[in-house]
Amino acid sequence: MADSSSSLPPLCERISHKSYVLRAVDLMILGLLFSLLLHRIQHMSQKDNVWLVALFCESCLTFAWLIMTCIKWSPAEDKPYPKRLDERVHDLPLVDMFVPTADPVREPPIMVANTVLSLLAVNYPANKLACYVSDDGCSPLTYFSLKEASKFAKIWVPFCKKYNVKVRAPFRYFLNPLVAADDSEFSKDWEMMKREYERLSRKVEDASRDSHWLDADKDFEAFSNTKPSDHSTILKVVWENKGGVGEEKEVPHLVYISREKRPNYLHHYKSGAMNFLLRVSGLMTNAPYMLHVDCDMYANEADVFLGRGVAGIQGPLYCGSGCFHTRRVMYGVSPDDLEDDGSLTPVATREFLDEDKLATKFGSSKEMVISMVEALKRKSNPQNSLTNIIEAAQEVGHCHYEYQTSWGKTLGCLYDSVAEDMNTSSGIHLRGWTSSYISPEPPAFLGSTPSLGVEAIVQQRRWGTGAIEVLFNKQSPLIGIFRRKIRFRQRLAYLWVLMCLRSIPELLYCLLPAYCLLHNYTLYPKGPCLGITITLVVMHCLYTLWQYLSLGFSVKSWYVSQSLWRIIATCGWLFSVQDIILKLLGISKIGFVIAKKTISKTRPSKPSQGEDDESNSSDLGKFEFDSSCHFIPGTFIMLVNLAALAVFSVRLQWSSDCSSGGGGSGLAEACGCILVVLLFFPFLKGLFEKGKYGIPLPTLSKAAFLTVLFVAFSEEN
Numbered sequence: 001m002a003d004s005s006s007s008l009p010p011l012c013e014r015i016s017h018k019s020y021v022l023r024a025v026d027l028m029i030l031g032l033l034f035s036l037l038l039h040r041i042q043h044m045s046q047k048d049n050v051w052l053v054a055l056f057c058e059s060c061l062t063f064a065w066l067i068m069t070c071i072k073w074s075p076a077e078d079k080p081y082p083k084r085l086d087e088r089v090h091d092l093p094l095v096d097m098f099v100p101t102a103d104p105v106r107e108p109p110i111m112v113a114n115t116v117l118s119l120l121a122v123n124y125p126a127n128k129l130a131c132y133v134s135d136d137g138c139s140p141l142t143y144f145s146l147k148e149a150s151k152f153a154k155i156w157v158p159f160c161k162k163y164n165v166k167v168r169a170p171f172r173y174f175l176n177p178l179v180a181a182d183d184s185e186f187s188k189d190w191e192m193m194k195r196e197y198e199r200l201s202r203k204v205e206d207a208s209r210d211s212h213w214l215d216a217d218k219d220f221e222a223f224s225n226t227k228p229s230d231h232s233t234i235l236k237v238v239w240e241n242k243g244g245v246g247e248e249k250e251v252p253h254l255v256y257i258s259r260e261k262r263p264n265y266l267h268h269y270k271s272g273a274m275n276f277l278l279r280v281s282g283l284m285t286n287a288p289y290m291l292h293v294d295c296d297m298y299a300n301e302a303d304v305f306l307g308r309g310v311a312g313i314q315g316p317l318y319c320g321s322g323c324f325h326t327r328r329v330m331y332g333v334s335p336d337d338l339e340d341d342g343s344l345t346p347v348a349t350r351e352f353l354d355e356d357k358l359a360t361k362f363g364s365s366k367e368m369v370i371s372m373v374e375a376l377k378r379k380s381n382p383q384n385s386l387t388n389i390i391e392a393a394q395e396v397g398h399c400h401y402e403y404q405t406s407w408g409k410t411l412g413c414l415y416d417s418v419a420e421d422m423n424t425s426s427g428i429h430l431r432g433w434t435s436s437y438i439s440p441e442p443p444a445f446l447g448s449t450p451s452l453g454v455e456a457i458v459q460q461r462r463w464g465t466g467a468i469e470v471l472f473n474k475q476s477p478l479i480g481i482f483r484r485k486i487r488f489r490q491r492l493a494y495l496w497v498l499m500c501l502r503s504i505p506e507l508l509y510c511l512l513p514a515y516c517l518l519h520n521y522t523l524y525p526k527g528p529c530l531g532i533t534i535t536l537v538v539m540h541c542l543y544t545l546w547q548y549l550s551l552g553f554s555v556k557s558w559y560v561s562q563s564l565w566r567i568i569a570t571c572g573w574l575f576s577v578q579d580i581i582l583k584l585l586g587i588s589k590i591g592f593v594i595a596k597k598t599i600s601k602t603r604p605s606k607p608s609q610g611e612d613d614e615s616n617s618s619d620l621g622k623f624e625f626d627s628s629c630h631f632i633p634g635t636f637i638m639l640v641n642l643a644a645l646a647v648f649s650v651r652l653q654w655s656s657d658c659s660s661g662g663g664g665s666g667l668a669e670a671c672g673c674i675l676v677v678l679l680f681f682p683f684l685k686g687l688f689e690k691g692k693y694g695i696p697l698p699t700l701s702k703a704a705f706l707t708v709l710f711v712a713f714s715e716e717n
């Protein structure tokens, strides 16, 4: 953070990247959208409901574009000066690193081990770091893999530092073959490390196949007779950095925790886990800075703790992973609570440290209160020995610990939404804090995304649902317009998370051309005014294509992304809207479905017989279907548009006038249908493919039934 009050040069500077050309293009598209709306309104009286629906859809899309234009009007970058930091700061602060995991099947323990290894090996003094893994799955296998990983870390961390390894997640590092000369010291070390990593992976794999032997090990006793949703707190110090020499001092602390869970207690999914991590780390190391990394990501850059940042109005949203926070911000402090030197103002001291209220706010643990007061006063003392504090740490893990405290309300990660990240982020921005998006090259953190198909759609559905929850709960950036310290355009940025409401206009807009073709209605303006629609479509395509190409992506990836966003809107976000309606009606609750993750296996030096890399790579990027409800809307859209095109071509054969000049539908509407078919192309392929790449019969039958209803309805009208 820049200390403007001092006469020293700043530690970072904000550089503006505004572009007048891009602003002009954004405004031109906005102008075209408004012209289209105006045309619709002017010609409304002569037309029918189709124009009304089209006006609704286009108004929504115009609103979305307007918001987007406002948000990206003045992009900026935070440029840090790490050398100035080096000169000024001789004693780097402590950093606590949090990794949450919740399910050893959907989140393979070897993947969690890789995330942890990549963090343990970052370029930062090891005695200043502590890594805490929260396991909501209460899995002995996860604990086992961490124990094994900590042994491996003793050779992995020194190896990474010795050879300045760039990517420090071993699974990722060993995907690339060795390029050095055969007899060099590096080659020998590399081969040895690879063997050791393979041994680690094998051990974890073997343990997952047969975990009976774990029962015999006393260290795993705490896991016996436990269920993920019913068990006491388990806390294990896997590795404690006690200084010493060599490998002993190279590896930071590693702590495994699994908070108590009991049926009938709310555990608040990931936000509950993050708050437990905050408390335990507060008791043990109490670092002023924290890093959150989901277990499916890894540090991709060894110097990740210094990087350049992309800034904005008040900064980007916290998106749950790969993110640094200061402890005091998570404890509810706002910029107004601080003096210029960073200490609490007298008013804030009274408010935060009122003896009578401390236990009500922070919970009943005396040790916890002491640690929080120390953190708020910036006088944290890490424990001399982590094991001394295990009892107190277990106490703060009880499932009733947060009862009637401020945890999840004003303290820590906020509850009331499955998107705890956006919720917490909104709470932080509302207090007036700014944030910055760190974007070094190569990227600081990378991770896995669910495969193209139901997993990705379900994830988007959860994000969409969580985003709407945020906007309508106590932390909503829309509430308290004058009271809160959030800037106007930052509020607009949060409005962008309402993106999932676009699903309704998008669905209607995908059906409108087909409806018009079937019913012989006009959807688009006729004559010279058709130029508005054509220019709009062409400009939007060229603009987004240029953005893709300038980021180094191909034309194909641009097309795939356009297609994917339409599929996500109509197949994922549509169900987010349904979730919210059902929640508001009190019919169902919203849960957190953990995304299924996969990890690439390191290649053996020689591919084994019959192994065919090509056959697997041909499956990459293919869309997978299942018989869940998510694929009904997409299949329905595809069938309706195909039916409309078939009707149109039959009509063409009967009439020589393809534009049916008498005011009915024609070539423009047919082009609209073709565009929709192109955007939903995976569904067209799915009609002919087999297995997981084909649309299952139940989905097809339901979509076909809806199509018949749609066509029949069109005919009746």
Ligand SMILES: O=c1ccn([C@@H]2O[C@H](COP(=O)(O)OP(=O)(O)O[C@H]3O[C@H](CO)[C@@H](O)[C@H](O)[C@H]3O)[C@@H](O)[C@H]2O)c(=O)[nH]1
Pocket (backbone or CB within 6 Å): 099, 100, 101, 102, 103, 107, 134, 136, 268, 269, 270, 273, 293, 294, 295, 296, 319, 320, 321, 418, 419, 420, 421, 459, 462, 463, 466, 592, 593, 594, 595, 596
């Ligand atoms: O009860 C739970 C559920 C999840 N998690 C962990 O939370 C992380 C995120 O879960 P994941 O299934 O990977 O969801 P994503 O969609 O990848 O997560 C993003 O989106 C979520 C909002 O839906 C945010 O909570 C996350 O911070 C953000 O990274 C993972 O490490 C999980 O192990 C828990 O610890 N406890």
